[in-house]
Amino acid sequence: MTGAGTKVHLTREHGLALLAQMLRIRRFEERCAELYTQEKIRGFLHLYIGEEAVATGVMETLTPEDRIVATYREHGHALARGISMNAVMAEMYGKAAGCSRGRGGSMHLFDRETNFYGGNAIVGGGLPMAVGLALADRMQDRAALTCCFFGEGAAAEGEFHESMNLAALWKLPVLFVCENNLYAMGTRLDLSEAETDIAAKARGYAMPAEAVDGMDVVAVEAAARRLGTEIREGGGPRFLECRTYRFRAHSMFDPQLYRTKEEVEAWTERDPIARLRAWLEEVRYLHAGDLDRIEAETADEVEAAVAFAEAAEWEPVEDLMTDVGAEART
Numbered sequence: 001m002t003g004a005g006t007k008v009h010l011t012r013e014h015g016l017a018l019l020a021q022m023l024r025i026r027r028f029e030e031r032c033a034e035l036y037t038q039e040k041i042r043g044f045l046h047l048y049i050g051e052e053a054v055a056t057g058v059m060e061t062l063t064p065e066d067r068i069v070a071t072y073r074e075h076g077h078a079l080a081r082g083i084s085m086n087a088v089m090a091e092m093y094g095k096a097a098g099c100s101r102g103r104g105g106s107m108h109l110f111d112r113e114t115n116f117y118g119g120n121a122i123v124g125g126g127l128p129m130a131v132g133l134a135l136a137d138r139m140q141d142r143a144a145l146t147c148c149f150f151g152e153g154a155a156a157e158g159e160f161h162e163s164m165n166l167a168a169l170w171k172l173p174v175l176f177v178c179e180n181n182l183y184a185m186g187t188r189l190d191l192s193e194a195e196t197d198i199a200a201k202a203r204g205y206a207m208p209a210e211a212v213d214g215m216d217v218v219a220v221e222a223a224a225r226r227l228g229t230e231i232r233e234g235g236g237p238r239f240l241e242c243r244t245y246r247f248r249a250h251s252m253f254d255p256q257l258y259r260t261k262e263e264v265e266a267w268t269e270r271d272p273i274a275r276l277r278a279w280l281e282e283v284r285y286l287h288a289g290d291l292d293r294i295e296a297e298t299a300d301e302v303e304a305a306v307a308f309a310e311a312a313e314w315e316p317v318e319d320l321m322t323d324v325g326a327e328a329r330t
């Protein structure tokens with residue numbers, strides 16, 4: 001993708017790569033939902049279906065040195081960052097070959113190799129961590145940027161306000177990405193927040209902030225790239241609110257009584273995958289067989305990950321207490 005301003009030029013290759021990445025995330029999670037009902041995956045499971053354009057678009061703009069902090073709805077971020085699907089699936093199963101050695105599960109994916117700091121069950125918990133990582137990078141003269149993903153529900157937490165303030169005060173290299181899907185579990189944004197414009201809250205801390213259509217992967221990527229460049233040039237933190245929607249329930253235990261079928265259907269019409277696909281067809285980037293090929297490759301990757309997780313070992317019982325507490329100092 002080229003073009004830093006409002007005009008974006010997307011090559012066929014890049015357009016197909018974005019489509020393939022979003023499909024990978026979606027098919028992986030659809031399979032996870034099935035595995036959950038079969039009790040292969042236990043504990044909590046929060047699906048990102050509908051929101052794929054956010055992780056996919058933003059992650060395209062980051063370098064390997066950059067750091068990522070995410071929430072408990074982070075399978076998409078982990079996959080888009082480049083953690084292998086095998087390692088993510090094994091983690092979902094709780095197997096020792098998982099990216100957190102089977103100890104984290106769905107909500108605590110972690111990978112040092114890719115600077116992926118998780119995976120955090122605490123709403124807003126990643127925000128101060130992102131500020132700390134960025135402060136450490138600055139103090140140690142590293143050129144990395146920290147990208148912090150969180151939901152709009154986190155904007156109601158004290159940690160959000162403390163993090164905005166310190167990041168802006170110290171001009172830290174953080175890209176805050178708010179995934180505003182309108183609901184915090186069953187609580188609609190306008191029933192819990194007096195100010196529903198989340199980007200405006202960041203501006204209240206003197207941080208440049210903007211909102212983008214989170215169902216449009218190209219728009220997300222363009223905005224993240226532009227804001228990332230400003231951060232890398234020493235401009236201090238930037239805030240990107242992505243207006244998005246989760247098509248599925250909050251987690252696997254949620255009858256969704258707080259929203260209507262019509263509302264879900266209306267958002268489904270804006271499905272980021274269908275939308276990119278339609279655009280790729282319109283500009284004749286999507287050739288006959290492209291979609292079938294991408295779907296087949298994705299299905300193979302997902303099934304290979306399931307086979308990997310099935311065959312992977314459980315942690316030996318004798319290792320159960322390792323890394324649970326700090327070693328006693330003598």
Ligand SMILES: Cc1ncc(C[n+]2csc(CCOP(=O)(O)OP(=O)(O)O)c2C)c(N)n1
Nearest residue numbers: 073121122123151152153154181183184185
């Ligand atoms: C500190 C804290 N308070 C409450 C919860 C319970 N909880 C889990 S998810 C959630 C909603 C968060 O919504 P949002 O931040 O908008 O993210 P989304 O689930 O929509 O992606 C809540 C309140 C929690 N995990 N941590």
